[in-house]
Amino acid sequence: MSLWQKLKTGLSKTTSQITDGLKNFIGMQQLSAEQLQNIEEILIKADCGVQWSAEIIGKLKTMQMEERSDGMAVHHALSRLIEEQLAQYEGTMPFEYINKPNPEVIMLVGVNGGGKTTSLAKIAQFYKSRGDKPLLVAGDSFRAAAVEQLELWANRLGVGFFRKDDRADPAAIAYESYMQAKQRGYNKVLLDTAGRLHTKHNLMEEMAKIIRVLQKCNEFAPHQCLLVLDATAGQNAIEQAKKFAEFAPLTGLIITKLDGTARAGVVCQIVKLTKLPIIAIGVGESADDWQVFSAHKFANALVGLGDYDD
Ligand code: GDP
Numbered sequence: 515m516s517l518w519q520k521l522k523t524g525l526s527k528t529t530s531q532i533t534d535g536l537k538n539f540i541g542m543q544q545l546s547a548e549q550l551q552n553i554e555e556i557l558i559k560a561d562c563g564v565q566w567s568a569e570i571i572g573k574l575k576t577m578q579m580e581e582r583s584d585g586m587a588v589h590h591a592l593s594r595l596i597e598e599q600l601a602q603y604e605g606t607m608p609f610e611y612i613n614k615p616n617p618e619v620i621m622l623v624g625v626n627g628g629g630k631t632t633s634l635a636k637i638a639q640f641y642k643s644r645g646d647k648p649l650l651v652a653g654d655s656f657r658a659a660a661v662e663q664l665e666l667w668a669n670r671l672g673v674g675f676f677r678k679d680d681r682a683d684p685a686a687i688a689y690e691s692y693m694q695a696k697q698r699g700y701n702k703v704l705l706d707t708a709g710r711l712h713t714k715h716n717l718m719e720e721m722a723k724i725i726r727v728l729q730k731c732n733e734f735a736p737h738q739c740l741l742v743l744d745a746t747a748g749q750n751a752i753e754q755a756k757k758f759a760e761f762a763p764l765t766g767l768i769i770t771k772l773d774g775t776a777r778a779g780v781v782c783q784i785v786k787l788t789k790l791p792i793i794a795i796g797v798g799e800s801a802d803d804w805q806v807f808s809a810h811k812f813a814n815a816l817v818g819l820g821d822y823d824d
Pocket residue numbers: 624625626627628629630631632633660663770771772773774795796797798799803
């Protein structure tokens with residue numbers, strides 16, 4: 515299956531919700547106030563957020579819609595507006611540096627169950643396929659299951675794995691894994707972290723300590739700090755984004771489980787709030803169900819348009 519097909523399949527729950535709503539707009543080029551209101555409701559239902567949806571409708575109102583042979587003028591106009599709003603938040607996994615940090619430290623943060631471990635595995639797979647040598651680091655030593663799951667992924671993908679004893683200090687894990695990566699020639703340190711938000715104060719201290727210690731290894735580490743958010747969590751994901759932004763030096767977002775929600779529009783709310791780039795999105799559970807975020811394809815997939823080879 516091509517990446518585009520995976521994206522389309524992944525987003526299908528949200529897409530069908532939106533396209534069902536837009537069914538009556540096929541063949542239209544002019545929209546009445548009532549019809550604009552209907553479209554606004556469709557966007558809000560998909561969790562795009564009240565404010566964001568109102569902005570889109572404001573623009574749609576004044577937009578000159580093209581006459582189209584496929585009769586999908588409204589779909590195309592909407593897709594273009596969604597893309598315009600999201601394009602500034604397109605991020606990529608940075609892999610071509612002039613002065614490559616070696617090793618580069620990529621730290622994942624987020625609540626438990628959001629998809630951190632799976633996303634780390636997906637990142638490891640991505641880098642491995644580019645010829646890099648990733649080291650997966652079990653930084654949440656308080657969750658035995660998370661450590662085991664990461665080890666399983668490391669074996670499955672054939673990449674390095676680092677762990678310490680149960681309940682070892684996460685900052686010590688970060689430091690030692692960095693040193694081991696340097697010694698053994700791993701050039702990507704992919705660090706898992708704890709996500710117990712209910713102990714926010716401890717988490718804040720723990721995070722600050724990990725960063726202090728990493729900066730002793732390399733003044734720019736962590737080179738990336740990515741927040742993993744579960745799209746099915748809806749408004750909770752937005753709350754999590756607010757809280758993590760308070761104490762983690764976030765550089766980007768990974769939004770997971772877009773295949774499990776009919777409300778993938780939450781992506782629009784999340785970027786509006788955090789102003790952070792989306793580095794990648796998760797559209798399934800396997801290591802390949804992951805892709806760099808393209809505003810163009812995402813917008814087209816949402817409204818049921820487009821056909822791409824890759
Ligand atoms: P962690 O606790 O944050 O490390 O979360 P995990 O990586 O263990 O993921 C929790 C569950 O979500 C697991 O069952 C994963 O297989 C699943 N998961 C992670 N990412 C995705 C995704 O993009 N789509 C789907 N459908 N499931 C996912």
